[in-house]
Amino acid sequence: MQIIFSTNMGFCHGVKKAVAKALESGSGSYTLGSLIHNQQMVDKLREKGITKVDSLYGVASGSKVIFRSHGESPTNYAIAQNRNLEVIDVTCDFVKKAQDSGKLLAKEGFEVIIIGDDKHPEVTAIKAWVGNGTKVVRTVQEVEELPSGKKYGVIAQTTCTDDLFATLSKKIEEKAEQVKIINTICSATKQRQQAAIELAKKADTVIVVGSQGSANTTHLAEIAAQYCPKVIFIETKDELDQEMLKGTKVLGITSGASTPDWLVQEIVDKIQGMDMFFNQDGSRKLFLGDIVEGVVVSIRDNIAFVDINHKSEGMLSLQDLSLLPLDDITSLISVDDKINAVIVGIDKDGNAKLSKVKYDALVADEKLKKAQENNEKIEAIVTGVVKGGVSCQVFGINAFIPASHLDLNKVEDLSVFVGKKFLVQIIELDVESQRKKIVLSRREVLKQEKQEHEQSLYAKLKIGEKYSGIVSRLTSFGAFVDLGGVDGLLHVADMAWQKVKNPEDILKLGDKVEVLVQKVDALNKKISLNLRDLQQDPWLVNAEKYQVGQIVQGKVSKIMKFGAFVALDNLVEGLVHVSEISDEHTQNIESVLEIGQEVKVMILAIDKKTKKVSLSIAQAKKEEEKQEFSEFLGDKDEFSNSIGSKFDLTKLFGK
Ligand code: F3S
Secondary structure, eight states, X not given: OEEEEOSSOSOOHHHHHHHHHHXXXXXXXXXXXXXXXXXXXXXXXXXXXXXXXXXXXXXXXXXXXXXXXXXXXXXXXXXXXXXXXXXXXXXXXXXXXXXXXXXXXXXXXXXXXXXXXXXXXXXXXXXXXHOTTOEEEOSHHHHHTSOSSOEEEEEEOTTOOHHHHHHHHHHHHHHOSEEEEOOOOOHHHHHHHHHHHHHHHHOSEEEEESOTTOHHHHHHHHHHHHHOSOEEEXXXXXXXXXXXXXXXXXXXEEEOTTOOHHHHHHHHHHHHTSGXXXXXXXXXXXXXXXXXXXXXXXXXXXXXXXXXXXXXXXXXEHHHHOSSOOSOGGGTOOTTOEEEEEEEEEOTTOOEEEEXXXXXXXXXXXXXXXXXXXXXXXXXXXXXXXXXXXXXXXXXXXXXXXXXXXXXXXXXXXXXXXXXXXEEEEEEEEOSSSSOEEEEEHHHHHHHHHHHHHHHHHHHOOTTOEEEXXXXXXXXTEEEEEOSSSEEEEEGGGTOSSOOSOGGGTOOTTOEEEEEEEEEETTTTEEEEESGGGSOOHHHHHHTTOOTTOEEEEEEEEEOSSEEEEESSSSOEEEEEGGGTOSSOOSOGGGTOOTTXXXXXXXXXXXXTTTEEEEEHHHHHHHHHHHHHHHHHHHOHHHHHHHHHHSOHHHHHOO
16 A cells, blocks of 8 residues: 655644744643644643633633634633733734735625634634624525625635635625625645645545544545545544555545644554555565665666565666666666665566656655745756747756746747756646646746846945946936946936937947936835036036136126126126116116126126126226226326325225
8 A cells, every 4th residue: 555645734834833832832821712623732732731711711810821823802802901911812814814804895895704614713703803794604505595685795714615615605796786705715725625636636545634623624524535435534543443444555644734743643653554564474565656765786687676675676677767768777777776766566476666767756746846835946957949938857857948937038049048057946836647737937037136136236336426337228308327237217407517408419328338326216126327417517617717806708698677697608607786787776777788798797706506606797897997097007107106195096996
């Protein structure tokens, strides 16, 4: 008899968390109700001083109480608070989701229907959270009894089967005027049920280990019975005897989410110790599918004879050793080599036919399952082009990569990948079915690498620092610059000091540019760049030519109520305030100045920060007159000496 196990069995993560938290809470703490549906586990907790109570009133104030994964009613939370109890809440996330979904539906005005078992504590707690009027159905008949034409919101007990949920939801939909369905079945339950189906299809007897009181274990037994002629539902090894397994060739074993592994192990140990596993001489019987370990003792006619600790040696042919097209078995194996293999045949004399190819496939299956579970990257080698993608090998077995998953961008010629090795991620895996399905993606790996690269780049970018990049795209509002894996936007306004109408006037696609990083928003993946600030401000360069007190020629560029703007050159412009146009009060500026008129102005102030320049026509005029008078005096020395000593010229012309 061959024993096979479900690929998904034993404690689910919700139960694991509950048990771990209970053990952590230590002796002296309580569980409200049985922590899980398994008496053996409850007994073990009691031995450790963690006691089950049925009411919070039996617990001394200040004690620790564990609220189990099934969830508790709002009333119990309130009682715990009033009684000053320390609540260790291990309500499973999936159960919380069911409670929240029910509350949401009720808030939206739906009459809530739970598909599940009315008496189950999880359902009782959900009902308490959702409120009065919540209905529970488990059969088509119960749905038929519901009033028609209502607004129904449907959720499921987390351990409900997919089939039941689909059937009853559809029936409710037919009855309701409006319906909203939220599937709250937990994913652990779905995976476990799917694995039980696969197991039941392969076995002629299935043992389901767990409590009859556990909803998820009961469902496993029901599901297995749909695919396998014989299902044995037991809680402990004591309920099993050899007679029950009579005639079984392939025995499948699975267990519920609240069944501890050690209970399953006890059952397996008991089965393996049964007489049916031994020959009359006390040697162990061989069964098809058994995995054996042995040592090659001789090689004849391309067959290796392997000592598998049995009365006769196992035989391993070249085809069962490797899939490689070889002629000579000794090119791969020698006497004394250790080998693992699967028994694929037993002749009438009890001699075993071994297969290492099958063993390698089993190992590969396990590695693939583990890689999928841990989201690991694995190495694949492309072996050829096939319809819709490429074929490849992973862990020595064949797999498929769809064309759309070969690269980040569309691949035109798939043949360029043949012979290439790269990392991939599993996107679909079914190694249990006869036709294995292993679908891989290189794109997922590249996407992840790109994201990691982007994240590290975002972390490295510093505002105000200079980076070089390549112009990757030009738009009407700016240019995108590739900074080595991430694109930043150089807005048209940040390209140059002068007004830029079209980014293409400044940059071309593929140009290498140095840019300043001015803003980084890693969350929204936005980088803002600046090219302008890396160049000297031409206004400042021009303004360098001017000093306060200097008299320069300018041209009136604009006339306002408060004064006139005068352009000193094509960049620098200053304001002549109305009070600085003339010593006399200027009533109407346009009567003394006109646009385009050349004027002499004195620079009164230059503010480089605001780029504002104050000018004065009056002061320039006064200074000019002063100059002229000085020059005149300089020509007439004597006059200058005699008059100059008597008058203070500054009083005449001002400073
Ligand atoms: Fe939670 Fe699902 Fe287990 S609801 S407790 S993960 S069976």
